[in-house]
Amino acid sequence: RQMCIRDRGMSVGLPQMLYSDGIKKAKQTEFKGYNHNLYAQDGELWDMKNLTSDLYPLLSPRLPRYIVETLTKPNGFYAKDGMYWVDGTGFYADGEKKGDVADSRKQFTSIGAYIIIMPDKKWYNRLTGEFGSVEASWSGSAKIQDGTYAGESAEANTIYAAGADWADTFQVGDAVAISGCTTHEGNNQTIIIREIDGDYLRFYENSFTINTGGDTETLTIAREMPELDFICENENRLWGCKGDTIYASKLGDPFNWNVFDGLSTDSFAVDVGSAGDFTACCSYLGYPCMFKEENIYKVYGDKPSNYQVMGSASLGVEAGSHMSLAIAGEVLFYLSRVGVVAYSGGIPQSVAAPFGTERYRNAVAGSDGVKYYVSMEDVEGNWTLFVYDTRFHQWHKEDALEAVGFGWNTELYFLDATGKLWLNGNTRTVPEDATPEGPVESMAEFGDFVEDDPNKKGTAKLQVRMELDAGASVTIEMEFDSDGTWRTVSTLEATVKRSFYLPIIPRRSDHFRIRFRGTGGWRLYSLVRESYSGSELKSTTGRQ
Numbered sequence: 001r002q003m004c005i006r007d008r009g010m011s012v013g014l015p016q017m018l019y020s021d022g023i024k025k026a027k028q029t030e031f032k033g034y035n036h037n038l039y040a041q042d043g044e045l046w047d048m049k050n051l052t053s054d055l056y057p058l059l060s061p062r063l064p065r066y067i068v069e070t071l072t073k074p075n076g077f078y079a080k081d082g083m084y085w086v087d088g089t090g091f092y093a094d095g096e097k098k099g100d101v102a103d104s105r106k107q108f109t110s111i112g113a114y115i116i117i118m119p120d121k122k123w124y125n126r127l128t129g130e131f132g133s134v135e136a137s138w139s140g141s142a143k144i145q146d147g148t149y150a151g152e153s154a155e156a157n158t159i160y161a162a163g164a165d166w167a168d169t170f171q172v173g174d175a176v177a178i179s180g181c182t183t184h185e186g187n188n189q190t191i192i193i194r195e196i197d198g199d200y201l202r203f204y205e206n207s208f209t210i211n212t213g214g215d216t217e218t219l220t221i222a223r224e225m226p227e228l229d230f231i232c233e234n235e236n237r238l239w240g241c242k243g244d245t246i247y248a249s250k251l252g253d254p255f256n257w258n259v260f261d262g263l264s265t266d267s268f269a270v271d272v273g274s275a276g277d278f279t280a281c282c283s284y285l286g287y288p289c290m291f292k293e294e295n296i297y298k299v300y301g302d303k304p305s306n307y308q309v310m311g312s313a314s315l316g317v318e319a320g321s322h323m324s325l326a327i328a329g330e331v332l333f334y335l336s337r338v339g340v341v342a343y344s345g346g347i348p349q350s351v352a353a354p355f356g357t358e359r360y361r362n363a364v365a366g367s368d369g370v371k372y373y374v375s376m377e378d379v380e381g382n383w384t385l386f387v388y389d390t391r392f393h394q395w396h397k398e399d400a401l402e403a404v405g406f407g408w409n410t411e412l413y414f415l416d417a418t419g420k421l422w423l424n425g426n427t428r429t430v431p432e433d434a435t436p437e438g439p440v441e442s443m444a445e446f447g448d449f450v451e452d453d454p455n456k457k458g459t460a461k462l463q464v465r466m467e468l469d470a471g472a473s474v475t476i477e478m479e480f481d482s483d484g485t486w487r488t489v490s491t492l493e494a495t496v497k498r499s500f501y502l503p504i505i506p507r508r509s510d511h512f513r514i515r516f517r518g519t520g521g522w523r524l525y526s527l528v529r530e531s532y533s534g535s536e537l538k539s540t541t542g543r544q
Contacts, residue, residue, distance in 0.1 A: 023460070023530055023531070023532050024451065024453075024530070024531050024532065024533070025528055025529070025530055026042070026449075026451055026528065026529045026531070027526060027527070027528045028042075028526065028527045028528075029057065029525070029526045030057035031045070031056075031057060031058065031059035031444075031524065032044055032045065032057075032394055033045065033053065033354065033389075033392070033394030033395045033396050034047075034048055034354050034355075034386070034394070034395040034396055034397050035354045035356075035447065036354060036355055036356040036358060037353070037354070037356040038356070040447030040448070041447065042447070042448075042449050042450065042451070042452070044446065044447045045444055045445065045446060045447070046445050046446065046447040046448075046513075047397070047443070047445040048396065048397045048442075048443060048444050048445065049397060049398070049399060049441065049442055049443040050062050050397075050398050050399055050440050050441060050442040050443070051396050051397065051398075051442060051443075051444055052387070052396055052398075052426075053371075053387075053389040053391075053392055053394050053396055054426060055523060056389070056392055056394070058523050058524060058525060059444060059516075059523070059524040060521070060522065060523045060524070061440045061442035061518060061520075061521060061522065062396075062398060062425055062426070062440060062442075063425030063426050063427075063440075063521075064425050064436055064437040064438060064439070064440055065422045065423060065424060065425045065437045066422065066423040066425070066427070066430055066431075066434035066435060066436055066437065067420050067421065067422060067423075067434065067435045067437065068413070068421050068422070068423050068431055068433070068434045068435075069085075069095065069420075069421035070419050070420055070421070071085060071087040071415070071419035071420075071421065072087055072088055072419060073087060073088040073103070073419065074086075074087065074404045074415050074416070074417065074418075074419045075087065075088065075101075075103065075104060075105050075106055075404070076105060076106030076107070076108065076117075076404060076405055076415075077404060077405035077406070077407055077413070077414070077415035077421065078108035078110075078115065078405065078407055079407025079408055079409035079413055080110050080115065080126075080407070080409070081126060081409070082094050082126060082409065083095075083407065083409050083413065083421075084108065084115060084124070085405075085415060085421070086101055086106050086117070087419075088103055089101055089102065089103045091117060091122070091124065091131065093124060093126070093129070098124055098129065098131045099122065099124065099131035099132075101117060101120045101122055102119075102120055104119070105404070106118065106119075106120070107119070107230065107231060107322075107323075108405075109231050109232050109233050109238065110126075110233060111233045111236065111237075111238055111249075111252075111254050112236075112252070113125050113126045113127040113128070114126075114254055116134065116231065116238065116254055118228060118231050119227075119228070120133075121133060121134040121135050121225050122134065123254065134225045134254060134255055135222065135223055135224055135225050136169050136170060136174075136222065136223045136255075137169075137220060137221065137222035137223070138161075138164065138166075138169050138170075138219075138220070138221045138222075139180075139218075139219070139220045139221075140161055140164070140218070140219070141161065141216065141217070141218055141219075142159050142160060142161035142164070142216070142217060142218075142219045142221075143159070143160045143161070143214050143215065143216045143217075144156070144158070144159055144181075144187060144208050144210050144214055144215050144217065145158050145159075145160060145210065145213070145214030145215075146158065146210075146214065147160075147200060147202055148202070149194065149195065149202055149203075149204065149205055150195075154202075154204075154205040155205055155206055156205070156206050156207065156208045156209065156210045157202055157203045157204060157205045157206065157207050157208070158200055158201065158202050158203070159178075159200075159201040159203075159219070159221070160199055160200050160201075161199055161201075161219075162199055163199065164199045164201075165198060165199060166193075166196045166198070166199065166200075166201045167196050167198075170193055170196065170201070170221075170223060171193070171196070171255075172193055172194065172195060172196055173192065173193065173250075173253070173256065173259070174192070174193045174223045174255065174256060175190055175191070175192050175193075175223065175256050175257075175258035175259045175260075175267075176190065176191065176192075176193060176221050176222060176223050177189075177190045177221070177222050177223075177224055177258070178190075178191065178219060178220075178221055179219070179220045179222075180217055180218050180219040180220050181215075181217050181219065182217065183210075183211065183215040183217065184208070184209040184210065184215065186209055187208045187209060187210075187215075187217075190258050191203055191207055192259060192261065201221075223255060223256070224257070224258065225255075225257050226240065226242065226245075226247050226257055226269075227242055228240035228241065228242050228247065229241065229242045229243075229277070229278060229322075230242075230278060230279075230280050230281040230290075230322055231281065232281050232282050232283050232288065233283060234283035234286070234287065234288040235283075235286070235302070236251055236252050237249050237250075237251055237252075238254050239281060239283075239288040239290075239299070240281065241278040241281050241290045242277075242278065243277050243278065244271050244272055244273075244274075244277065244278070245269060245270070245271050245272075246268075246269065246270050246271075246272065246278075246288075246290055246297070246299065246309065247267075247268070247269045248267060248268035248269070248288070248299075248304075248307075249267055250265055250266065250267045251264070251265040251266075252265070253265075257269075264302075264303035264304070264305070265303075266303075266304045267304075268304040268307055270307070270309055272290075272295075272297060272309060272311060274292060274294075274295045274311060274313075275292075275294075276292045276293055276294065276295070277292065277319075278290055278291065278292055279291050279292055279293055279316060279317045279318065279319045279320075279321075279322055280316070280317035280321070280322035280324075280325055280334070281322075282325045282332070284327065284332045284343075284345070285345050287299060287300065289332075291316035291317040291334075292316045292317075293316050293317070293318060293319060293336075293337055294313060294314075294315070294316060295311050295312065295313055295314065295316055296311065296312050296314045296315075296316050296343075296348075297309055297310065297311045297312075298310050314347060314348055315336040315337065315338060315341055315348045316336065317334050317335065317336065318335050318336055318337045318361065318363075320361055320362045321334065321335040321361065321362060321363040321364075323363070323364040323365065323405065324340075324363035324364065324365045324374060324376075325365065326365040326366050326367040326372055326373075326374075326406070327367055328367040328368075328369065328370060328371055328372040328388070328390050329369075329370060329390030329391070330344075331343065331344050331390065332344070333351070333365065333367075333372045333374070333388065334363075334365070335360065335361075335363035335365075335374070335376065336348065336350075338350060338352065339351075339352025339355060339359075339360070340352045340355075340363075340372075340374065340388070351388060351393070351395075354395045355395075358378060359378065359379055360376035360377060360378055360384075361376065361377050361378075361379075362376065362377045363375065363376045363377075364403040364404065364405065364406070365403075365406065366403075366405075366406020366407065366408070366412060366414060367406075367408070367412075368408065368411075368412040368424065368426075369408075370389065370390055370391060371387050371388065371389050371390065372387070372388040372390065373385065373386075373387050373403075373406060373412070373414070373424075374386050374387075374388070375401055375402055375403035375414075377402075382400065383400055383401065383402035383417075384397060384398075384399075384400060384401075385397075385398040385399055385400075385401040385403065386398070401414075401416050401422075402416055402417040402418075403415065403416055403417070404416060404417055410428075410429070411423055411424060411427045411428065411429065412424040412427075425437070439471065439472070439519050439520040440519075440520065440521070441518070441519055442516075442517070442518040442519075442522075443515065443516065443517050443518070444515065444516040444524075445513065445514075445515045446513055446514045446515070447513070448482075448511040448512070448513060449511060449512050449513065449514070449529065450510070450511045451529070451531050453531075453533050455533050456508045456509065456510055456533075457508065457509070457510075457531045457532060457533050458507065458508050458531060458532050459478075459480075459504065459507060459509065459512055459529065459530070459531045460503070460504065460530050460531065460532070461501065461502065461503050461504065461529075461530040462476070462489060462501075462502040462504065462514070462527070462528070462529055462530075463499060463500065463501050463502065463526075463527075463528035463529075463530070464476070464492075464499070464500050464502065464524060464526070464527055464528075465497070465498070465499040465500075465524075465525040465526040466492070466497070466498075466500070466522060466523060466524045466525060467495075467496065467497035467498075467522065467523045467525070468492060468493065468494040468495055468520070468521070468522045469494060469520050469521035469522065470494050471494055471520050472493075472494050472518065472519060472520025472521050472522050473491060473492065473493050473494070473518065473519050473520065474491070474492045474516055474517070474518040474519075474522050475488060475490075475491045475492075475516070475517045475518075476488070476489045476490050476491075476492070476502065476514065476515070476516055477489060477514070477515045477516075477517065478504065478512055478513065478514055478515070479512060479513045479515070480507055480509040480511075480512045481509045481510055481511060481512070482511070482513075486515060489502050489504050490502045494520075497523075497525070499526075514527070
């Protein structure tokens, strides 16, 4: 009796049935993901192009994408209550230029209404539309003198500069670095502004050392941000890292990184002692997480006085793949030195087995919440977009898209290296001015079929049950004994869902492969192969 194997309530395949005439039938009704390994079993997909798990266990191509914008020189993309990108030296918010930046690839993060653009240290306010610099500085002749504080006389606490109008440059609470003092070099320090009154900048009493009557100096006063390689937001602070150091901004204040007042709102900085530089950072499960290639650090606590940096010797982010971090199915995925891993806060687990011996680098990733999309470069410099479905734990291979950045703005968008800003095809709403991609070219190449038979076998017939959209076509090909020649079995045109019997010229072989090449939409429901067993295989020195 023919029996059905079930997995998660779905039919996954039927065993071979042997008829009285010696013909065996093997039926496949579940089509799994990418498995680029020599051990790939009967019917697993050795290679593919533009396939998807959307209709799993059916085999089908992805839906067409949409082009929503075309940039001249794509340098970065970010989405949060709107879409933001850098085209050459221009920063754009929803298509409108807001400011100028350097002509280089960007990182973005946000805190409150501010979007931070790195490494330029620029900011954009989503609510007001203002654009500016995180850092600020003033240079000129100024006098360090006695003054007032809180309405009372105070000694050696004021910097006066005629026409400075300090409020145009700084705010009360800013930590500023003062340099240029020659009379008393100890006045070159980082100090917090306590009051601003027109041309008077006031600090705590006796913050400076001055001569009687004050000292006139040529000063530079600057609010500074550390040089950061990577940046993220966690619990209303910006966090960043560079080299061996972790930094955090003042609570709720992305402009101040040097405020050390002994308060819970202070900035924070700490060095770690492991080898190598930081390679990435992100916020995950409520903690700032910093990565090296061989270490992961998490910062526990809710204020600088009780922050604890806990490290573990685990697979971190590979250098150059800092943009591979993305959360799908509540799990953090990224590219490590041994391939893509899944991190849930403990020990990272590899999900890279289906890639076989292929190695990748320079990954850029994004997520729609369920699927992890990652664009990676292989050792020959070729780019591929892969998709991991956390529901079925399967990889699918799409096309040769080189991504610059991903972003979620009610739908998943991604910017490619040619300047096209894409909307993912599996979408609920499409902007009116979006341009459809057109029919999707797809391919599915199955691994070797040996039909559980070590002998030569004859393959006489294929039966496929599939459905094609209007205008679509699918060509079915076969290769025998890895001879490198693909032979066309049949080309199917658009039709209603039905079964096709595809007789082929009987051919004896040890193993064979089947390939589907399609244009447009199609769904494969089942694949049946008819074969009969032949002679045993003998050594190459004997006759077969």
